[in-house]
Amino acid sequence: MARNLPTMRLPKLRPWQRCSRKVREQRTRLYIIWRCTVILLRWDE
Secondary structure (H helix, E strand, C coil): CCCCCCCCCCCCCCHHHHHHHHHHHHHHHHHHHHHHHHHHHHHCC
């Protein structure tokens, strides 16, 4: 008996979904950098 299951590991993303994911990653990085900066600036107080 042969199993004909689709071997899709990653679904193909539409261009806007791919762009959306990149934007989300950049926002996350900027947020982390911003938080670290705030923590470092307030460290002296």
